[in-house]
Amino acid sequence: MKILLGSGGFRTDERKSNLATMMKRHFGDIKTLLFVPYALHDHDAYEAMITDNNLHGGYTIEGIHRTPNPRKAIEQAEGIYVGGGNTFRLLNTLYELDLLDVIRSCVEDGMPYLGISAGTNVACPTMMTTNDMPICQPPSLKALGLVPFQVNAHYYSGATYVEVDGTYHSHFGETRDDRIREFHEMNDAPVVGLWEGGMIHIENNTATLHAASARLFRKGEAAIDIQPGDRITA
């Protein structure tokens, strides 16, 4: 399987350039990517934004929402690109349109998969390590299970701060590490906390970290920091 998972936060020129480089290496010499915009509300705007904001890696972007038969579009796609937004909405739509099995089997047969943020979450065994708000209820939190670990996208360590009138104030909500610890109080899968701009590339059954560091959380063990070029073993 060929899988590329991005954290999100591809908003600086350097990060966009890293994404384009990895996309070319991942998808290679094909022309068109089938784009899945279901995590956002406005599918047409999202499809256009991918090219306008230079998140297309030079490929032609074709929105699945404009195809008459989404299942067939997946079966015929050269590569699939699942965008970010709200993971509950994305997974709920994949269930409603009954697309999970066909995506999984096409990727198992060699179709390269790119996920960003919510698109990364749904590549995991479940969407339980999303940061998103549960604005709708999918029939299950089980997702594609293309990789044997969970990813926490947009990861950061430590507390967050809010800027009010030019000064930074501590925010007392749970940190990411608190949340991932809570995940491991009820679940066993390893979690990769992937800093913004970071990517995980899976090829020949090997997962390698790119472009940013990450923190690997295994249940009952101390978290370890890993660096670009390091392998990720589940």
Added chain:
Amino acid sequence: MKILLGSGGFRTDERKSNLATMMKRHFGDIKTLLFVPYALHDHDAYEAMITDNNLHGGYTIEGIHRTPNPRKAIEQAEGIYVGGGNTFRLLNTLYELDLLDVIRSCVEDGMPYLGISAGTNVACPTMMTTNDMPICQPPSLKALGLVPFQVNAHYYSGATYVEVDGTYHSHFGETRDDRIREFHEMNDAPVVGLWEGGMIHIENNTATLHAASARLFRKGEAAIDIQPGDRITA
């Protein structure tokens, strides 16, 4: 109904003092509060922490997890205090133990209800405006519905920042306002974004804001900021 809903972040002396003042006004001349610690993993530690960290308002805290019959404990309680943590875990446990109906009917019959953070989320029609990670899947996101609006606890406006080696870096994940806009793309209930330390007191069918400002989001309308002392109408 008598309902007190706190945002969370009661970690400064001033905020703890505000909470104690409101708790005395809300619960009045009773002795013991039935405490619901299900949002956290370690119920005994959480029960002890409420008193140790001065979040008990001077009342005796009795953990529902130590009672032989939680339903009966609720029916016999003088007041109920639902603590924070992970809202998915809290609501899932309330469903597992079949406690939603009995809490709702006791509160409708006059038992004062205090919720903090996750305990505030479950007082709303649904838990869809939680900030928590979906570490488990409750059978439904429908909650107690004690109030006709949603609360987003630990609310802040604008972006968040992460401190790395003494400097603050923008985090590009969705802001709270993004998330609440996404909620309104799929749902209709008004959302009160309640800053940390803030509380909403409901008495005689009137909801009043206390101790911090809040932002009121109605579907299809511009958000408005409201101040302590202001009424909240759904």
